[in-house]
Amino acid sequence: MPTPKKRFARRESFSPGCLTGLALILSAWGSAATAQPKVSDDVIRIGVQADMSGLYSDMGGPGITEAVKLAVADAGGTVIGKKIEVIASNHSAKADAAATRAREWFDTQGVDMIISGPSSGTSLAIAKVATEKKKIVMVTGGVAAQLTNEECSPYIIHYLYDTVALARGTASAMSKQGGKSWYFLTVDYAFGDSLERQTAQVVKANGGKVMGSVRHPLSASDFSSFLLQAKASGAQVLGLANGGGDTINSIKAANEFGVSQSMKIAGLMLFLTDVHSLGLKLTQGINLTEAWYWDSNDKTRAWSQRFQGKMRKMPTSMQAASYSAALQYLLAVKAAGTDQSEQVMAQLKKQKIDDMYTADGFIREDGRMVHDLRLMAVKSPAESKKPWDYYKELQVIPGSQAFASKAESKCKSWVGG
Known part of the structure; x- marks a missing residue:
């Protein structure tokens, strides 16, 4: 009988050089995997x-x-x-x-x-x-x-x-223009409280005084009583510490009740769309602080x-x-x-x-x-030459001056404590 052939397990022989090459390949694969962008x-x-x-x-x-x-x-x-x-x-x-x-x-x-x-x-x-x-x-x-x-x-x-920058821009400018006495119409939540407080500090720092303030709810439907209180205060400036639809309705009501004839209006947070909605006739001459303007x-x-x-x-x-x-x-x-x-x-x-x-x-x-921010004034109808041509720039406010400094900050991760 023929002798059965012996089966042998195949063995691969690696030289030290081959082992080094394999290690390099595996290492490269690992590095490639590590280098892949980590995106959830x-x-x-x-x-x-x-x-x-x-x-x-x-x-x-x-x-x-x-x-x-x-x-x-x-x-x-x-x-x-x-x-x-x-x-x-x-x-x-x-x-x-x-x-x-x-x-x-x-x-x-x-x-x-x-x-x-x-x-x-x-x-x-x-x-x-x-x-x-x-x-x-x-x-x-x-x-x-x-x-x-x-x-x-x-x-x-x-x-x-932020409210610090808005106050420093608009309130400083209006105080220097002679607006020394202020009355605030303020929306009753965190934003309004912060904006009124920061603006009042700037007014006082410029030698002015606050004659009073009144709070209104968010999305208020009737501003008549608030504005009559403001008018009765005798203040030179009405500071609107509100925004959006509340600012629009405040300015409309101020015109209706004759407040805008006896007080200057400070739009402490006024947007291009607010001016567009109200029209230049009602908003001309209002000062505001802006971060950016399309034109x-x-x-x-x-x-x-x-x-x-x-x-x-x-x-x-x-x-x-x-x-x-x-x-x-x-x-x-x-x-x-x-x-x-x-x-x-x-x-x-x-x-x-x-x-x-x-x-x-x-x-x-x-x-x-x-x-940098910019102090703007709303143009008169005669000054506007094209659609959405609403603002003229009065001055640039450097970012280093507009925002609170490290010495003024209460941010613990920045100043320690």
Whole structure:
């Protein structure tokens, strides 16, 4: 019988050189895996929260969402090879609704960053949830100074302006023009309280005095009794510490009751859309502090034409700030190679902000985006030469002067304590 052939297990022989080569290949694979962009669920997801249908909708609302979409388009629709998505929600200026939606987005919808439009109450509520979840919130609407002062956190960026800057701009200018006695008509929540308090400090610092104030509810329907109290005070200036529809209705009522004939009106937070709604006849001569204006230069005009093509109106500074915030966030994600909050925030605080919104912006350690502001005056009907030609610039207010300094700050992560 033939002898059965023996079966032998095949053995591979590796020389030391081969082993070294294999190790290098495995190491390269490991490095490649490590170098892959770290993006949660393979999508960069931006959430937009704003008042989409109420008293703040015209200056913010759907226009904020559209501005963010323009930023995504300018980023090419992807960052580090990952798709960018934008989702939006109407909080109707209700803080509890805003907080609930923010928590849902972070917990179940994979949202990486929230753009928070008006109001201050909703922005503060969203910021608390974002801090708890260690997610970024970029506030482009709420203006209460608390956001980067006593309520600051490593996850909050305050982008547009704040109540400190508004007070220093408008109140200082009007005080120097002879407006030494003030009476405040103030919306009764965090934003109004902060704006009145900051403005009163500036008035007193300029040798003026506060003759009194009255609070009104958000979305007030009748301002007659409030304005009659203001008129009876004998003050030279009526400070409107409110915004949106409340500011519009305050100015209308002030004209109706003759208040605007006996008192100068300080629009402490006035937007382009407010002026458009009221018309130049009612608003001419009002001083205001602005962060951005559509007709400032070639860049602002070019971007505004794109926005107008989508929204059929010119953008407000809040909507322009939302574009810039989203664009700078996406640039930071690209530079960091990840959407992880801590790494993106570190990059945001390193990069210079140079786009159609500002050429000299930067984000401080307290989260405040520092940039120049402008003191504006509303044109008369005769001065306006084209549609939406509403403002004339009186002076530039350097960012270093407009915002609270480190010595004035109560942000513990910035000043210690």
